[in-house]
Amino acid sequence: MRIALDAAGGDFGAIPNVAGAVRALQTTPDLTIVLVGDQPQLESLLSGQAGVPSQRLEIVHAPEAVGMKDKPSEALRRKPDASIFRCWQLLAEHRVDGLVSAGNTGAVVAGGLKTRRFLPCVHRPGIAAVMPNARGQSVVIDVGANVFPKPRHLLEYAVMGSVFARELLKIPRPAVGLMNVGEEEGKGHELVQKSYELLRQGPLREQFVGNVEGRDIPRGAADVIVTDGFTGNVVLKLSEGIFEFLMQVVRDRLIEPLQGEKERAAQALHDLIRSYHYSTFGGAPLLGIDGVCLICHGSSTDVAIANALRSAAQLVRLRLNASLVEALEQLPANGEE
Amino acid sequence: MRIALDAAGGDFGAIPNVAGAVRALQTTPDLTIVLVGDQPQLESLLSGQAGVPSQRLEIVHAPEAVGMKDKPSEALRRKPDASIFRCWQLLAEHRVDGLVSAGNTGAVVAGGLKTRRFLPCVHRPGIAAVMPNARGQSVVIDVGANVFPKPRHLLEYAVMGSVFARELLKIPRPAVGLMNVGEEEGKGHELVQKSYELLRQGPLREQFVGNVEGRDIPRGAADVIVTDGFTGNVVLKLSEGIFEFLMQVVRDRLIEPLQGEKERAAQALHDLIRSYHYSTFGGAPLLGIDGVCLICHGSSTDVAIANALRSAAQLVRLRLNASLVEALEQLPANGEE
Numbered sequence: 001m002r003i004a005l006d007a008a009g010g011d012f013g014a015i016p017n018v019a020g021a022v023r024a025l026q027t028t029p030d031l032t033i034v035l036v037g038d039q040p041q042l043e044s045l046l047s048g049q050a051g052v053p054s055q056r057l058e059i060v061h062a063p064e065a066v067g068m069k070d071k072p073s074e075a076l077r078r079k080p081d082a083s084i085f086r087c088w089q090l091l092a093e094h095r096v097d098g099l100v101s102a103g104n105t106g107a108v109v110a111g112g113l114k115t116r117r118f119l120p121c122v123h124r125p126g127i128a129a130v131m132p133n134a135r136g137q138s139v140v141i142d143v144g145a146n147v148f149p150k151p152r153h154l155l156e157y158a159v160m161g162s163v164f165a166r167e168l169l170k171i172p173r174p175a176v177g178l179m180n181v182g183e184e185e186g187k188g189h190e191l192v193q194k195s196y197e198l199l200r201q202g203p204l205r206e207q208f209v210g211n212v213e214g215r216d217i218p219r220g221a222a223d224v225i226v227t228d229g230f231t232g233n234v235v236l237k238l239s240e241g242i243f244e245f246l247m248q249v250v251r252d253r254l255i256e257p258l259q260g261e262k263e264r265a266a267q268a269l270h271d272l273i274r275s276y277h278y279s280t281f282g283g284a285p286l287l288g289i290d291g292v293c294l295i296c297h298g299s300s301t302d303v304a305i306a307n308a309l310r311s312a313a314q315l316v317r318l319r320l321n322a323s324l325v326e327a328l329e330q331l332p333a334n335g336e337e
Numbered sequence: 338m339r340i341a342l343d344a345a346g347g348d349f350g351a352i353p354n355v356a357g358a359v360r361a362l363q364t365t366p367d368l369t370i371v372l373v374g375d376q377p378q379l380e381s382l383l384s385g386q387a388g389v390p391s392q393r394l395e396i397v398h399a400p401e402a403v404g405m406k407d408k409p410s411e412a413l414r415r416k417p418d419a420s421i422f423r424c425w426q427l428l429a430e431h432r433v434d435g436l437v438s439a440g441n442t443g444a445v446v447a448g449g450l451k452t453r454r455f456l457p458c459v460h461r462p463g464i465a466a467v468m469p470n471a472r473g474q475s476v477v478i479d480v481g482a483n484v485f486p487k488p489r490h491l492l493e494y495a496v497m498g499s500v501f502a503r504e505l506l507k508i509p510r511p512a513v514g515l516m517n518v519g520e521e522e523g524k525g526h527e528l529v530q531k532s533y534e535l536l537r538q539g540p541l542r543e544q545f546v547g548n549v550e551g552r553d554i555p556r557g558a559a560d561v562i563v564t565d566g567f568t569g570n571v572v573l574k575l576s577e578g579i580f581e582f583l584m585q586v587v588r589d590r591l592i593e594p595l596q597g598e599k600e601r602a603a604q605a606l607h608d609l610i611r612s613y614h615y616s617t618f619g620g621a622p623l624l625g626i627d628g629v630c631l632i633c634h635g636s637s638t639d640v641a642i643a644n645a646l647r648s649a650a651q652l653v654r655l656r657l658n659a660s661l662v663e664a665l666e667q668l669p670a671n672g673e674e
Contacts, residue, residue, distance in 0.1 A: 214575030254592075268591045271590070
């Protein structure tokens, strides 16, 4: 399969993208990568890499890039041929099966919304993030594509998140929870109250475990947590921040004062951090797109980019979208957007 | 001063409340506590306690209680004399200076909204929670009183949170951040976009550091984080859940495999958990009320209840409300609720 990589995306520009692409190609024989970015720069970076499987590596020239702080709507208007938008054009023209970007998340989503290549039955795509918990992993959807959704959008996110958890995390019948401020029915604002009704009656009714609170996410009370993109984005970034903060506190207050077993404890902490680090899955898919779109952390290293490219390839290989459509077709028709 | 304690509130009923009240009285000579609950039960529990300063302990009989899962609006209608609502009545009748409850948060807030004893210039009270971060502590407001606020409410929360941080956390000019999905101006939904404009132009303009993301809370990028009660509630409970989860992981994977220094590391972990535990401050104040209202965690122990009673006494002693009113009066008048 063919995956386009937004080679200009991310905090460190082309360097980790090129290195990550080469890593992914070396371990994934059925993968072809289309590097989208500044051709002279990409060629120069590639010439410094050893063992490049060049017959499975193409370059599409896109000299412009969307900055991490650029406003997505302005970027779309002023730089319609920036690398991330060229990736979307390649997807729309069926020249690639998927795209991966560590760039400005808002611009990645805006490019997708503009292309409007949504799966049948999808009103708005949503970003699904895999998060660790005390019992394994769960999926939080949406984490930032749609900050003010309608109840119907959350219903579709629940269906897509559930299929994603089943196919990718191998959870047979994922428990679906609705993010709220209390467990009892009737809690929260209008969006969650109406979404609760839709989830309770829809095809997921047997999997719906009702409202879940913030503390239920790390406890693993649900396999899929459905929420608006505002709350989900805060959840994702807060989790990352608390993890960093607490690991530093453990380093300073628990490991530093040790003597004989200090090195042993430091190694255990290192392993622990590795196993929970966001780079393991490498990216969060924008679900609901006809094609695969994986959004990576801005500070992704070459290892994270390589993992994301492999994950994107896996989503294509698994035919995740066919499973999503099959499940979405079970939803009652709804005139409301 | 006189503080009413909702003796029926919390997951464990009257037991930790009575023990907590006695603890607080023993260390706070200028405090009188009014225990509000089932009189025979309270008398029986008190008879089992040693060293009760009975001349500073009163009982107000309120046989009914709001359960942790009761719907607040129904509780108000069906049990208007339940212990928490009796506490509010005592406050409204100026018979106490403040109230403390570990009961159903929704019912505590509903009781306060019904009483409508708000400070001048306040349209809606908000709950302020103190959270640890890498640089000390910050205040998150609102964490659950107002799940669908208006921009004006967030402006008032910013002012009240800033005064609270200054008076209680002793931060001279607190930096105020607006919870959002990205740092750039224009991010997020209508509520945060409009609130941004109000904060930028209002009396806090010199203290306003703009939008903050989830990861900025544990990093300590702002001293006061202003947000709607839905997001704030998720932030508070998620933080608590991640803390529990990660401390368990550290116990299992880092401390358990140690040998000679295992006990030393376990003690350091114990101290660390203690220093970050929510029970240290003991409760989150509902700011904007004419009087003091401190809301405690449902699972509060006697130690947490005693800390909350001491914190409530401190808020009365500091005349926090006078400082809040002084700051709120600087806000431009606004017809919009």
